[in-house]
Amino acid sequence: MQRNPLLIAFAVFYVLLAVLTWSQDVTRTPDGRTVLTFWHTYGDEETAMLKEIIAEWEKLPANAAWTIRPIRLPFDGHKPKIRTALTVGLGPDMARVDWSFVCELARRNACVDLGTLGFDKIKDQYVTGPLQTNFIDGKYQGIPEQTNCVALFYNKTMFRDAGLDPDQPPKTWDEFIEMGKKLTNAEKGIYAFGMDNTVWWSLPFFNGFGARLISEDGKKCLLASPEAVKAMELKASLFATHKIEAGAWRAGGTPPEQGFQNQKYAMIFTGPWNLPRFSASKLEFGIGLIPAGPNGTSSNVGGNNAVIFKAGKHHQACYDFLTYFTSAPVQAKWCMKLNQIPVNKGAYDLVQFEDKNLNVFLEQMKSTLGNPVVTSFEMLENVVNPEMETVLTGQKTAADAMRDAVRKVEEKVLTL
Amino acid sequence: MNQNAPLRVVAFVILLAGLIFLSSGVIGQLLKFGTMVVVSITHQPQTHPSFPDPATAKDLEAIAGRVLDAYLATTPEGVPDGFAADCPIGKDPGAWAAFVSSHRAEMGKGGARSLDKTASLLQPDGAAARLVYRMIFERNKKGLLAFDFARIDGAWKIKGIESGTHVTVMDRLEPFVNTASTLGVLVVLLMVLAKWLRTPVEGRGEFLKMLFLYEALTVGVIVVLFPFFWMFCTSFKASGTELIFNERNPFDIVANEPTIDNFKKVLKIDKPAVAGQADDLIEQKNNFSTFFINSLFVATTAAFLVTLFSAMSAYVFSKKELPYKNGLFGVLLGTMMIPGLMYMVPQFFMICQMGLCGTKLAMFLPHLASVFGVFMLKQFMDTIPSSLLEAARIDGASEWQCFTVVIIPLAMPIILTLFLLTFLFHWSNFLWQLIVTDFANPLSITLPVGLALFRGQYTSETGQIMAASCFSIVPIAVLFLIAQKYFIEGMTQGAVKE
Known part of the structure; x- marks a missing residue:
């Protein structure tokens, strides 16, 4: 029978590989504990x-x-x-x-x-x-x-360029919107804010308004409460009414962290895990508390x-x-x-x-409040995120979307 | 024919413009990439020559000298309270603003630079100072450029520059790269022009078609290879800078401060080996090369065995007679309709019961029976004429010989395809390998699971992931290249008509 060079090469390679694989093994010695x-x-x-x-x-x-x-x-x-x-x-x-x-x-x-x-x-x-x-x-x-938790990261250079004091980040949502208008230059693709639109990333809004998402006994969804609706209305207004948010949450939008690093977004919410990365990229940035809502400042x-x-x-x-x-x-x-x-x-x-x-x-x-405790937080996100998006895109009012979200959460999440 | 000549010239000029655009982009980026690779090896970021060069330094010292002396002169005692060690120069905002505006022309150069009041300071003795400039870097970054000055022999001299604020080697080499790129474009252009002039007038239509075809294909190649190019470039970027883009040209993705740290970290050759305890040895071997070898072994073994078993059963289903053959085959096909994830927990349970959890055998044992493979090979073997087998039998071939001498060579293209598909499946099978890995023995970790270790909860080591990915595509690429040759051979071998 004719010898197939491919088969021989494969066999040699395989034997070598097997030897190499098993030569890796090292065992630990137990010490009696x-x-x-x-x-x-x-x-x-x-x-x-x-x-x-x-x-x-x-x-x-x-x-x-x-x-x-x-x-x-x-x-x-x-x-x-x-x-x-x-x-x-x-x-x-x-x-x-x-x-x-x-x-x-x-x-x-x-x-x-x-x-x-x-x-x-x-x-x-x-x-x-x-x-x-x-x-x-x-x-x-x-x-x-x-x-x-997350806090407000802001770009000091962009603050200075907009004539704002780089050492004074906004403390309330009113200040945030006022400064946001000065920082935004939509023609150049520069926005004051880039945000995510998931439940976890929206908790600073909800918590700032004193809204709880799930009741303490875990049996009711409270997203349709007046506080939660107001928080959602504020969030949506940053994008739709005041036009100071870039739409970073949309599919295909520049994610907040990337936009911040490339000086397209002047402010974002993010956590301490990004400090080394932002410092390494030579950004001149500062950090402030999440702007206060009626219930003060709060985060997730x-x-x-x-x-x-x-x-x-x-x-x-x-x-x-x-x-x-x-x-x-x-x-x-x-x-x-x-x-x-x-x-x-x-x-x-x-x-x-x-x-x-x-x-x-x-x-x-x-000042952080505990997150909603549910069996599957992923499922909660899957159910609520699309409803929140309908508010941002203007398809539903905040009240309608939150009411629909409550129904779905109680059907699909709280029954798990 | 001659009526079309002006049109051809116009088309040629348009195509030449396209050629210049494409070749300048491709040659420029490739040259920069090559330069980047060389610079990453010869210069680590911390050893990049510092900015400024001697002439600029002298210039800056002159500016700083005037600025600092003027500031000292504005104070009644020469060393006011505001010069305390922890106090910035501009404690009095009004005085600072007046001072900055009066020296704007000296410092500013068009407003690109200004002093940073919160970070600039003078020491209490008035003999040392730090001036922090805010400036636009030469390429794409805005940032601070901090210089430490000291009064030496009555004059202000630069004592140090904060690390990370400098013009990089890549910046310095950019003019040379650009010149080389231009030369390359010129050479390509001249070659095309020469070819055009040498082509007889009647052949120029065909020449234009070919030129257009090559340019279109080049665009296709760029589209296909760009993600890989991006991956290579990102693997040379320092941690934290992977997502920063050049504002002027987002497609210019070659690292400005290249480093091979990511490759070193992935292979764990950035730290010296620690001899001694078993834990240290395990930690030392717990690196990408171990993951790579494990995966190569798992994927190769699985692909070989799956192909072998599938070919044997496909031969039976295709060429042998046995009771209820079609019904049995239908039942087998029916199992394909059940999602594989449904089997996962029971399979894991069985593997654990067999005492195989954490072994390399567990990584592929439940996947050795591939209905898809049997189906695919059977469909192909059905097209092989049974008369060939009959002829072989008349010549005295045994069943095994019929299978190995007649069927296997003829079915080689599809066998190799199945080999490739199975190899790919096991090379990137994350979930199953994650579940059966015994993390207490990290040396059993395979590549997909090992790569996941580079991703943290909130942040990922993008540079390291890309460096590891550069290695991980090698076996797939090699396999494709080898298989491609055999595909063609197999295709011609199988070209038999009944």
Whole structure:
């Protein structure tokens, strides 16, 4: 039989590949301690810091029997990974999850009620906004572990060019609109504001008007309340009436962050995660609080919570580690190293940031309200976002759209 | 024929204009890209020669000297309270405004520069000062340019420049690149002109058609390759600057301050290896090359086995007689109507029960039975004449020989197509591989899952993702290039009529 060179080449390549693949394997040696697995979604720098903190915790005499094994998952895939792992009983002892995922896990009866481990005694140490995202069906089912919120980023150069004081960002929505008109030059494609139009990104508007989206018992949608309608009307007016918003929320529109970086939008809402990027791009920018509505300034809550899984065997040890990790001194150390916002109120007095912009977020965080707690926040977004868009495009009035949104949310989201 | 000559000349001129436009764009960007690659290797951003050059520095020192001396002269004691270390020069806004307006001509040069009152300062001893200019950078960026001055021997000299504010190597090389690009365009133009002049008058119509065709094809190539070009260029951009565009020309996407840091970070060769603990070794090996090799192994094995099994079953369904063959085939096809996601959890459960979770075998084992592959190959094998098999059998061929000597070579084009499709599927299969990966052993991570690790919750390391993507397209490109040749061979081999 004639030898096929392609087949021979393939065989040689494949053998080499197999050898190379298996030569990668390295195994860990156990050290006799009981292993607690902690699934997280941190980046490189955070993971290194986490390992330091774990080492410090393990050195404490009370923790001599335990060792924490941090296991990194990609943030994009942590939800399906945890869902499927729990299904077959291969989940971790504890995990860091997106704040919106805690409710789903809790309602699947996967999380330990932290009240039974003593959390009720220390819950007041935590910042209110992130803490509320863990309060599900009358129980605390997670610990705030890392938090953030959005604030108003503004371009000082564009303020100066428009004859505005670059050190005085707008404090109220009236000021915002007034300054916005001076900053906008639609002919040149320059706008005062670029905004997203999803529920999470709209919470600063709703919260500023004192509107709650879901009732505390989780059974009613309150989007049709007068406060929520007014908040929506204000949001829509920035684009439709005052024409100071660029339409960044539209399909094909320049996203807010990109528009801000390219000096097309003078102001955007965004979070502390963009500070390094904007600084690296040599923008001259400042940060102010979200303009105040009738209920004052307020923002949304982002970040992650830590949950302990019922399927694990060592709930108390996990709880001890998580409370250590979120204690004031550890949070202060973590936040100063990584430029993050503490979840523990006690850490606020201990942190001193080199980047003074972060202090604005500390201030903003104090006035944040908890996000709506629903089993599937994605579903809430899927239902409400299109309704909000109809207001911005003028297809519906805010009252009509919010009424329709309430009906759909109560049908499709609150029944989950 | 001659009546069309003026029209042809007009068409030629229009096409030449198009040629100049296209070639200047393509040659210019390619030359800049090449320059960028070289500069990224020879100059890291922090080692780019500082702005300003000696002549400009002298000029700036003269301006700053006059400005600072004038400011000192406006104060009664020479060193007023406003010169405290933490106090900016312009504590009194009125005095500052008057001062700036009186020196605008010196500093401003048309208003492009002005002093920043909040950041400029003088030290209490009056011997050191920082002047912060707000200026338009030469290319597309607005920003601050901060100079530290010190009074040395009675004159103000530049002591330092804040890092990140400089004219880059790429800026300096731009005139040369532009000249080279112009020369390149001229060469292309001359070649086309020479060809035009050498072409007999009666052949010029055909020449114009070809020229038009080539220009149209070039446009097509640009459209197809632009995303790849964008990817390559972005992979050379420093973190945080990936989304900044040139205001004057948004298509000018070549990095102005290129760096190969993204490639180093992706391959984890930016830090020295740490010997010792197992965790460190794992961390060191937990990099893109491990993901790449794992994926290559998984995708190759899966593609080979799927193709082999599909070809064998397709042969049976196509050329052999067995009871209820068509019914069985219909049932198989029916399973294609059920979305694959429905199987995911049960398959994962079975894999875990088999103790395979976290192994490379788990990455592809449930996907080895490909109904789509069987269907595709069977449809092709139906077109192979059965008389060829009969002839082979008369010559004494066994069943296996019939399959390997007759069927496989004739079905090679479709087999390679299936190989490619399966390879592609497994090369980019994120969800299944995510679910079965044992993250406790990061060395089992494959490419799609590994790439997801570069994306954070709020921000992504776009430069690193693009650098990793540059590597990840290589196997696909190589496979296509190899397969392309065999497609053609296979097509001619299969050209048999019954």
